[in-house]
Amino acid sequence: MSVDVNAGSPGEAGVTEPPPPVAGSEPAGGHAGPARLSALVDTAVQAIATGTAERGGPAPAREPCALAEQVRDTMGEALPELGTGAEEALSCLTRMLAAGSVDPSDPACAAHLHCPPLAVAVAADLVSATLNPSLDSWDQAPAATTVETEVVAALAELAGYRPERAAGVLTGGGTESNLMGLGLARDAALRERAGVGPAYEGVSGPSCRMRVFCSAAAHFSVQRNAALLGLGEASVTAVPVDDRHRMDTAALCRALRRCEDAPAVIVATAGTTDLGAIDPLPEVAELANEHGAWLHTDAAYGGGALLSEGLAPLLDGIALSDSIALDLHKLGWQPIAAGVFLAGEGYAMEPLARRVAYLNPTDDELAGYDGLLGRSLRTTRRADAFKIAVTMRALGRRGLGELVDRCHALARYIATQIASHPALELAADPALTTVVFRYRAFGNSDRVNAALRRRLLRRGRAVVGRTELSGEVWLKLTLLHPGAARSDADALLNEIVIAGTEEDG
Ligand SMILES: Cc1ncc(COP(=O)(O)O)c(C=O)c1O
Numbered sequence: 221m222s223v224d225v226n227a228g229s230p231g232e233a234g235v236t237e238p239p240p241p242v243a244g245s246e247p248a249g250g251h252a253g254p255a256r257l258s259a260l261v262d263t264a265v266q267a268i269a270t271g272t273a274e275r276g277g278p279a280p281a282r283e284p285c286a287l288a289e290q291v292r293d294t295m296g297e298a299l300p301e302l303g304t305g306a307e308e309a310l311s312c313l314t315r316m317l318a319a320g321s322v323d324p325s326d327p328a329c330a331a332h333l334h335c336p337p338l339a340v341a342v343a344a345d346l347v348s349a350t351l352n353p354s355l356d357s358w359d360q361a362p363a364a365t366t367v368e369t370e371v372v373a374a375l376a377e378l379a380g381y382r383p384e385r386a387a388g389v390l391t392g393g394g395t396e397s398n399l400m401g402l403g404l405a406r407d408a409a410l411r412e413r414a415g416v417g418p419a420y421e422g423v424s425g426p427s428c429r430m431r432v433f434c435s436a437a438a439h440f441s442v443q444r445n446a447a448l449l450g451l452g453e454a455s456v457t458a459v460p461v462d463d464r465h466r467m468d469t470a471a472l473c474r475a476l477r478r479c480e481d482a483p484a485v486i487v488a489t490a491g492t493t494d495l496g497a498i499d500p501l502p503e504v505a506e507l508a509n510e511h512g513a514w515l516h517t518d519a520a521y522g523g524g525a526l527l528s529e530g531l532a533p534l535l536d537g538i539a540l541s542d543s544i545a546l547d548l549h550k551l552g553w554q555p556i557a558a559g560v561f562l563a564g565e566g567y568a569m570e571p572l573a574r575r576v577a578y579l580n581p582t583d584d585e586l587a588g589y590d591g592l593l594g595r596s597l598r599t600t601r602r603a604d605a606f607k608i609a610v611t612m613r614a615l616g617r618r619g620l621g622e623l624v625d626r627c628h629a630l631a632r633y634i635a636t637q638i639a640s641h642p643a644l645e646l647a648a649d650p651a652l653t654t655v656v657f658r659y660r661a662f663g664n665s666d667r668v669n670a671a672l673r674r675r676l677l678r679r680g681r682a683v684v685g686r687t688e689l690s691g692e693v694w695l696k697l698t699l700l701h702p703g704a705a706r707s708d709a710d711a712l713l714n715e716i717v718i719a720g721t722e723e724d725g
Contacts, residue, residue, distance in 0.1 A: 244306035271318025278326035281680030327704035331685035337555040344610035368605035380539030387566030389595035391559035394520025397545030401516030409483035434487035435467035465497035484513035491522020496652030501537030524551020623702035659720030672719040
């Protein structure tokens with residue numbers, strides 16, 4: 221049924237009473253909002269269930285073109301002249317999206333650092349969306365400002381920083397946190413060159429010929445961020461890795477010595493995207509200290525290990541970093557986005573501070589109406605810390621640590637199954653929760669492994685990752701489903717072997 225959303229005549233507006241509200245335009249908050257929202261949430265949840273049942277597995281069993289056509293058919297005109305009303309639009313498009321999604325809550329969806337979000341975190345995210353706090357000024361986020369500050373302090377402490385000295389901010393993810401790390405390292409170098417103290421004042425303009433060092437297995441965002449900051453991709457030296465895919469510190473030392481004429485930033489990785497390798501943080505920190513280099517640790521993936529009593533020691537030394545990237549939308553079971561940037565010394569973030577008449581006038585700030593504008597690259601910013609606060613309170617460190625341990629244990633189990641399987645070859649023992657392996661093909665291994673992965677996707681049977689090691693195609697399982705059982709893992713490996721046999725045939 222179509223609803224005429226244009227009820228009322230524009231000509232009458234302002235002369236008499238305003239026309240009745242446009243259908244579907246009721247706000248989610250306020251006094252009447254929750255009842256309305258509750259009905260719509262029921263509609264959405266039912267449509268998720270229907271679409272999930274229609275999909276029937278971890279992925280839509282469709283070729284990309286067929287899926288795109290189905291989505292276009294369902295959507296029809298994306299901006300119709302007349303709306304269909306909230307219930308219909310929500311139900312129709314939610315069902316379509318659920319049917320056409322890969323579902324990280326299915327144990328056979330194990331390709332990427334793309335976690336199944338916890339129901340409690342999703343419910344909390346709905347709260348943030350409803351109340352819509354924006355962290356750029358206190359008067360848009362009175363309580364949420366303190367929630368974020370407390371969450372950042374707790375995570376800083378978890379990383380081993382002194383919370384009273386540290387500062388941080390919620391970000392869109394590891395890419396943005398790594399950008400902040402590089403940017404603040406660049407600013408610290410400029411500040412040092414200008415001979416100003418910790419208070420950042422009056423340093424602007426000159427470009428900085430900075431050198432960036434990361435391991436050859438570091439995330440690609442290091443290079444792209446260097447380009448974005450005007451340092452150029454060529455400023456990044458990819459330091460070779462050792463046999464455990466960790467930064468080779470002897471090679472780092474040689475590389476640093478070759479470039480002593482320019483300020484340096486070292487990006488260590490605590491949990492590489494594919495193999496979960498953790499660079500030797502204490503040794504890297506020692507070299508950073510020796511060479512006066514800023515140390516940023518990209519723990520976007522591996523930072524979750526801090527939650528686990530058993531695995532946290534793998535990250536010993538992380539607190540020696542000047543800054544850290546953590547991502548709770550990876551090993552933290554948060555809906556996207558839940559990135560966190562931390563700086564061990566809060567003053568390092570001062571270059572981001574701005575005085576803006578409409579957001580943080582000095583007299584407001586002196587009176588205590590102080591927002592978080594000066595922490596972020598963004599202005600308007602969601603209260604992503606709220607879902608993290610709710611999750612941390614609900615599960616505690618121990619509960620979250622147990623989820624990490626379960627994923628790690630499953631990765632180790634799968635690795636042993638692969639190692640003893642005649643049709644499969646294991647690349648390396650899992651460091652965290654990823655397992656890299658391949659099907660032992662009689663034919664062209666790269667072609668068979670690439671094709672078997674697409675076959676599983678096309679049939680909607682499994683979502684398996686793919687990467688390259690030494691230029692060869694390997695498969696990857698990223699185990700982030702804490703509820704997945706060994707039998708799920710066995711079934712997934714079985715699917716992979718069947719698809720490999722079919723492709724190799
Ligand atoms: C080690 C590492 N750093 C950074 C990132 C980027 O994180 P995001 O995708 O949240 O921007 C990733 C993503 O997988 C990663 O694995």
